[in-house]
Amino acid sequence: MTRHRRRPVRAAIASALLPFLAIGAAAAVEPREMLADPALEARAREISRGLRCVVCQNESIDESHADLARDLRRLVRERLAAGDSDGEVTRYVVSRYGDFVLLKPPLKASTYALWFGPLVILAAGAVAVAVYFRRQAAPASAAGAPTGAPPSAASTTPLSAEEERRLARLLDRETDPSRVDEGHRP
Amino acid sequence: MAQALASPASRSRLIYVLPVALFLGLAAYFWIGLGKNPHDLPSTLIDQPVPAFALPPIAGREHGLTAADLRGQVSLVNVFGSWCAACRIEHPFLMRLKSDNVVPIHGINWREKDRDAGPQWLKRHGDPYTRIGDDPDSRAAIAFGVTGAPETFIVDRQGTIRYKHVGPITPEVWTGTLAPIVARLRTE
Numbered sequence: 001m002t003r004h005r006r007r008p009v010r011a012a013i014a015s016a017l018l019p020f021l022a023i024g025a026a027a028a029v030e031p032r033e034m035l036a037d038p039a040l041e042a043r044a045r046e047i048s049r050g051l052r053c054v055v056c057q058n059e060s061i062d063e064s065h066a067d068l069a070r071d072l073r074r075l076v077r078e079r080l081a082a083g084d085s086d087g088e089v090t091r092y093v094v095s096r097y098g099d100f101v102l103l104k105p106p107l108k109a110s111t112y113a114l115w116f117g118p119l120v121i122l123a124a125g126a127v128a129v130a131v132y133f134r135r136q137a138a139p140a141s142a143a144g145a146p147t148g149a150p151p152s153a154a155s156t157t158p159l160s161a162e163e164e165r166r167l168a169r170l171l172d173r174e175t176d177p178s179r180v181d182e183g184h185r186p
Numbered sequence: 187m188a189q190a191l192a193s194p195a196s197r198s199r200l201i202y203v204l205p206v207a208l209f210l211g212l213a214a215y216f217w218i219g220l221g222k223n224p225h226d227l228p229s230t231l232i233d234q235p236v237p238a239f240a241l242p243p244i245a246g247r248e249h250g251l252t253a254a255d256l257r258g259q260v261s262l263v264n265v266f267g268s269w270c271a272a273c274r275i276e277h278p279f280l281m282r283l284k285s286d287n288v289v290p291i292h293g294i295n296w297r298e299k300d301r302d303a304g305p306q307w308l309k310r311h312g313d314p315y316t317r318i319g320d321d322p323d324s325r326a327a328i329a330f331g332v333t334g335a336p337e338t339f340i341v342d343r344q345g346t347i348r349y350k351h352v353g354p355i356t357p358e359v360w361t362g363t364l365a366p367i368v369a370r371l372r373t374e
Binding site for chain 2: 072096097117125
């Protein structure tokens with residue numbers, strides 16, 4: 001795994017070089033490798049971009065300068081020229097090297113965790129958040145009522161006389177600005 | 187009443203714990219995957235018939251190597267090249283297997299840029315191979331799913347690939363892994 005350090009200068013240089021990297025990547029296909037038919041060549045490029053170079057692993061065979069990548073590019077073109085469909089070419093390479101050569105993992109039973117795992121976690125998290133807020137809105141319902149009364153009973157119990165007086169005082173203070181700071185004056 | 191309280195309470199905790207547990211589970215699963223060596227690729231060709239291929243001989247030899255040559259007896263198919271440093275390491279051991287007449291070893295001389303490089307290398311270090319196919323542009327190598335050299339395949343009597351070893355064959359690899367497989371395949 002790569003360790004990222006926060007170095008703004010390095011990051012700036014890296015991002016400045018990025019466009020050149022992209023040009024360099026495209027240049028891995030040498031002119032003499034290319035097919036005369038532009039449509040076929042475009043298909044070959046598209047297929048090559050999806051196939052991992054098994055030597056340098058984080059590059060596609062379209063970007064890689066490894067000898068094996070070059071040989072694979074030629075194989076892709078030969079098969080296309082011989083009339084194979086895009087799927088047939090890709091399937092041939094997968095039959096030799098396994099799913100690993102596909103830069104985009106295929107959707108199948110062994111990759112469900114990869115494709116759906118994060119979505120499942122997100123959904124479970126969303127449910128948990130929703131449940132949390134619903135319980136916040138009705139805190140008494142979760143606790144249950146020991147008397148057997150309906151769960152909402154606690155929130156609708158009439159205020160006692162003392163509570164009524166305190167509430168009136170608080171409301172009164174809020175609506176009458178002259179009394180608000182009374183208690184806080186030095 | 188305690189019973190009645192326990193169930194909603196534990197359920198309420200479960201709903202918060204579940205997403206975290208799922209995340210940790212998935213993270214652990216992927217973390218273990220990241221720790222594996224990405225160069226140890228499982229071969230898709232195990233228990234598959236050898237791919238159809240027909241390689242010409244290298245300079246100075248009469249016979250090349252074809253899929254048909256790999257039928258009839260248990261054999262090794264060794265991918266090598268004069269440019270490959272690790273091939274030089276296993277070479278003395280391959281010579282020993284040859285002189286002890288242990289098992290036929292066929293060679294795929296992979297990606298020699300110069301047609302004479304392979305034969306010269308074999309002249310210098312010895313030639314343990316029964317048959318050698320010349321594969322300058324990876325045709326057979328790709329068909330065998332080769333990612334680097336040396337790689338060695340064990341092929342059974344029916345011409346089916348039964349094992350793939352990546353890297354040099356050391357005496358330990360031979361006695362520990364490859365020899366038992368060869369012995370087992372011979373009794374089949």
